[in-house]
Amino acid sequence: MEPNGHTFLEKVLTIVREEQDESRPLIEFKHPKQLEEILDLDVTEGVDDKKLEACVRQVLQHSVKTDRVTFRNQLYGGTDPYGLSGAWLAEAFNTSQYTFEVAPAFTLIELKMIQHILQLFGIPEGDGIFSPGGSMSMFYGIVAARHRAFPEVKAKGMRGLPELVLFTSEDSHYSIKKAAHWLGFGTESIKVVKTNQCGQLIVPELDIAIQREKDAGRCPLFVNATAGTTVLGAIDDLVAVSDVCKKHNVWMHVDACWGGSLILSQKYRNKLNGIERADSISWNPHKMAGAPLQCSVFVVRERGLLHSSNAAAAQYLFHQDKFYDVSYDTGDKSVQCGRKIDAFKLWMMWKARGDSGLSSLCDHTMDIARFCLHTVENKPGFRLVCDNLQCPNVCFWYIPKFMRGRKEDEKWWEVMHKITPKIKELLTLSSRLMVAYSPVRQYKNFFRLAFTFHPIVQEKDVLAMLQAIEECGEQVTLDML
């Protein structure tokens, strides 16, 4: 008899519980070639359920347990279990979000979530859509800006348009580069504006840069402000950026993919002051807030623009001769055709916790980041990159004892640049901690500990992470580098 898989589905929860059990290591690192040897991935011949389970467990055993407090490698981590419940239900109800008829309740949920999010961001009259990730949300922003300024672009393309210019800070996310390429601007159309030491865009420099482009006969189109840069977590001065954008009549987008979750906190949302002036905003609840991947929202101030800039009016899908109000067929606002019902999992989290529950989770996340910052600040051998806590990112170097008290010249920093990755390697191989590192501008490789709503991190966990870094740091010798 053919396997039917229904009984397998019943085992999934057990497999998850066992493979994510705390006794399992965060990571059992194997090099790619080694892992290829271990895993049985070939699919040519079918296998029975028992064998399948063994293969799957092997895959999961060699997968990173992103739900651990010691997983600090990216700007996402564990999921909100209500969000995960929503994700499982969404998968089981396998539904594409384009027309009301096929997704009636899910369509209303997406509309409700967008409305609620628009309220929070202070642009209640706007519109929005869920997209497959922050990069795509950035694309939506640029497309909307371009279409508002030059609606003929839809038919005529970029060839007839003036030379358009996009502005962003040097610490901003690289997705604007991919957007400039894909959307036909070219990466040279991006003007990179300097930031201050903590990663915030220097607004007077933006003003000068826009004026310079205007004077050169080019057309400033789009300013990408960042609320939570990827590495340092910097939040640009959104009020000041808005003033410059208004002065020059340029579209203001806020990439709040990371920092947007602060809007959930009554205590910390003032860090995003000025976001209510944006023309468009992108926010990834799958990052800090713990919605399962992918959950990204794009919102735009001008109602109708999302539709006018993206609609293609496919006859077979968006018929106008249906028997219900087709204004609820929201899919033509999207650049996608089939689209996952990502709003549903966010709705489940929010419905369970309410505004105040999410606010508390956000406050705790910031509190634990502040505890980490203060501990790092006062701990021998640790040095902060920036002592200003904007988002829950804490960035620092660990300086091993043999490096301390020496002249910190270029050569010294070159060694530090190699020490950080080496410590990370030791942390990973010992499965004690997965932590991000990066250089930024003049700063040589340093660590970034970023905190998220889930799993809930305690002060003792932070101390253990720092201790792990210190202990691995003290294992490093010059010969290793």
Add this chain to the structure above:
Amino acid sequence: MEPNGHTFLEKVLTIVREEQDESRPLIEFKHPKQLEEILDLDVTEGVDDKKLEACVRQVLQHSVKTDRVTFRNQLYGGTDPYGLSGAWLAEAFNTSQYTFEVAPAFTLIELKMIQHILQLFGIPEGDGIFSPGGSMSMFYGIVAARHRAFPEVKAKGMRGLPELVLFTSEDSHYSIKKAAHWLGFGTESIKVVKTNQCGQLIVPELDIAIQREKDAGRCPLFVNATAGTTVLGAIDDLVAVSDVCKKHNVWMHVDACWGGSLILSQKYRNKLNGIERADSISWNPHKMAGAPLQCSVFVVRERGLLHSSNAAAAQYLFHQDKFYDVSYDTGDKSVQCGRKIDAFKLWMMWKARGDSGLSSLCDHTMDIARFCLHTVENKPGFRLVCDNLQCPNVCFWYIPKFMRGRKEDEKWWEVMHKITPKIKELLTLSSRLMVAYSPVRQYKNFFRLAFTFHPIVQEKDVLAMLQAIEECGEQVTLDML
């Protein structure tokens, strides 16, 4: 105490089983405003688990049961339960696919699946990536073609390039329009080539169209052939298209999002002959093959092109100073940053069933479509749009008795154009069948019954669907239209 959601997760399988129980209707249609009244969607205040469960069940009750044989509204339907198991595991292990370190096993799985798929499509030396849907896969194809022809586009944009032209058939999917807009070509750069009655691109017309554009000084860049059009399921003559593309040195893309699943069948894969000559192919296993949404593959013949055309080399993510072979950090081939591990669910389905299991499912799907076609052909009141079964799409009108035997002039067809949506409305409101309808070219609104691997449809199910159409068709009167 704060709700933690872990106990809720344990209930999900029960909720799914109960809400998808066969006793529940396919759809309980409510108009948007009615449904807004019924559902409790507000998220301002949190609710306890019991209340949450009630709200969730209400949402699911008013959601379409896409796992039913009577759900024939789209080109997807029920999921492969092994695929669904994979999707649930993927959600629980919440992992983003960009670097090997964070997704070691999942990275190897994506590579393995792409390799296996490339073999099947006959371009074993190629490369590929999973993308968030067929539209995005189309974008990848155009971007790759443009970058190969004009690598300077990445930096310089579209302004300096010659006038580029994209070719597609009049029955092809609308995503090429969205691509032409977003990517900066403009929709006027698309030249639409006529099809024959069954929806296949007329290849000599393509040849003429390309030559015409050349003669006019424009630059033909990209031909989009279709293997499985959305409505009629037509498969273009890929060998002939390839000859024309080679003659003119134009990129050949095959949009096999729907029909690509025929490659799984030993018996039917010859319908895709010529696909091995394509420069790029898009295929959505989430359509016919029943992978949970989203599961879309883009493959390209020229190895390295996906990386060179998309890479942005973000320092914080794609460091070159890591301790392992960073050629396994495959994420910079993607236009996304964070990306779901969609390959994993496909791998689970394939691992369980093997090549031969998927082949059998495909054969059964085609067999049942052929049974449907022959039944429709011979059933009074039913009329086929096209009697050539290419993909498992069967397209037809139902002509109620009061319309039969009358002169089929323009006015008659205008009435038929209204009858089809009316029958669909009655089918939906009675929850007997959700079926697609559409006009195509000169053909007025007709039904499309398309078949997928899951759930497995039996001949008796087909007969019941046709009977439902007939019975609802006979309820239609002229007053209703």
